[in-house]
Amino acid sequence: MKTYKLTAFEPTGEKILDESFESANDQEAKVTGENLLKEKGLEEKTHRCSSPAGKLILFHR
Numbered sequence: 001m002k003t004y005k006l007t008a009f010e011p012t013g014e015k016i017l018d019e020s021f022e023s024a025n026d027q028e029a030k031v032t033g034e035n036l037l038k039e040k041g042l043e044e045k046t047h048r049c050s051s052p053a054g055k056l057i058l059f060h061r
Contacts, residue, residue, distance in 0.1 A: 001022040001024060002023060002051065002052050003020050003022055003052055004020065004023055004029040004032075004033065004051055004057065005019075005020050005049065005050050006018075006019045006021065006036060006037070006047070006049045006058075007048055007049075008042045008046065008047040009045065009047070010045065016042065017037075017042055017045075019036065021033075021036070026051055026055070029051065029057050030049065030058050033047075033058045034058065043060075044060075045060075046060060046061055047059070047060050048060075
């Protein structure tokens with residue numbers, strides 16, 4: 001399992017979510033990240049999910 005980082009921001013730049021989670025691969029991490037954002041009602045906020053290698057898996061501005 002790899003550790004991925006999910007962050008979400010207010011328009012002011014304030015960080016409102018900063019979570020790590022584990023997934024087997026990038027595709028699974030993308031789905032997990034989307035689900036976490038939906039659960040917290042943050043899917044429309046600026047967010048990003050990055051892999052352990054620094055690759056952006058998910059991004060919304």
